[in-house]
Amino acid sequence: MEGARVPPGARIADDTVSNMSLEICHEQLSDARWMELLPLIQQHQVVRLEFCDLTEGRCRDISSALWANPTLTELSLNHNELGDAGVHLVLQGLQSPTCKIQSLRLEYCNLSDASCEPLASVLKAKSNIKELVVSNNDIHEAGMRTLLRGLKDSACLLETLWLESSGVTAANCKDLCDVMAARPFLQDLELGDSRLGDAGVATLCSWLLHPSCRLRKLWLWECDITAKGCRDLSQVLRTNQNLKALSLMLNRLGDEGAQLLCEALQEPTCQLECLWVKECSFTAACCPYFRAVLAQNKFLTELQLGENNLGDTGVQELCQGLGQPGSVLQVLGLVDCKLTNSSCSSLASVLLACHSLRVLDLSNNGLGDPGALQLLESLRQPACALDCLAVFDVYLSSGVWDQLEALEKEKPSLRIIS
Known part of the structure; x- marks a missing residue:
């Protein structure tokens, strides 16, 4: 991009125009700075303007710039209070016949159901779209119905759809199924914080x-x-x-x-x-079931069980499963599971017996010096394959923390996060 001046703070990746990205985050953009950016928005393949307090007026400028950008494949405007009017302007820019956008991210943009019809129109017109992120907007059930029906009727090769915290309900699930049936390449569906209920899941x-x-x-x-x-x-x-x-x-x-x-x-x-x-109202009573999974399952490599009341007896059950020769688990999250020093003997044994385990998170548990010293003894052994131990909000004496820090220096492959 000969002759183009890059404003301070703008991040540009790669060394060819076709592959360069313009990434600006957490900046208050003055009018002068904005005028410097507009030519760059017209040329870059990836444009990310996040947490930039963009206004409706700026959206009009973005629309014009996008209309003139035939190389654009990704646009991210996350965390800007664009509102329906601002987003509508941006979408007009994406209607350019030469626009081949593949990824559109509008998370936390203050959208309502009024944005769904113009957004659906863009989705129908742009067959290249592979990723759509509209999480954390007040779209609600009716708007979501419009959006999903637009996706169903689109020719796009959608792979990623994020709708978290946007008002999806059980009534939208039939339309979601229609989208999945019509978009057979969909691989990533995020619906967190939605009122689906068991009926919607069914x-x-x-x-x-x-x-x-x-x-x-x-x-x-x-x-x-x-x-x-x-x-x-x-x-x-x-x-x-x-x-x-x-x-x-x-x-x-x-x-x-x-x-x-x-x-x-x-x-x-x-x-x-x-x-x-995590936080699924589990108790120690469910741990024998997980013990069997950990001992037998040959595919599960990450299990996050944090914020469940498993207690020492529950975790001892889990350790029995992890200690079996067939265990393949690599990541185990036990944050805030009501553990005490009594768990540490079993956990210390697992660190030596389970050669697949790489990450163990014991944060926010009632472990003390005696338990931590048991873990330390195993961590020092060459047979321990652990790469990362997380112990946020675990209260240990300064002497034990010193030993943990010393071990990190002795064993560069190990990270201890506290």
């Missing part, structure tokens, strides 16, 4: 069980799911071998829900690799 699962479903990542945190919803999801885990990551955190699944999920995870047809079930 509707989604009707498509997730379809042989054509290629979804790899499904985020359903805080969606009013109970053990009843786990019954449908467990069938998906048994059947859909494409699904690799599932988040059900912040749902009241209870031990019954845990049992249903674990029974599915023990099936050889289940190929899930990552499961987030």
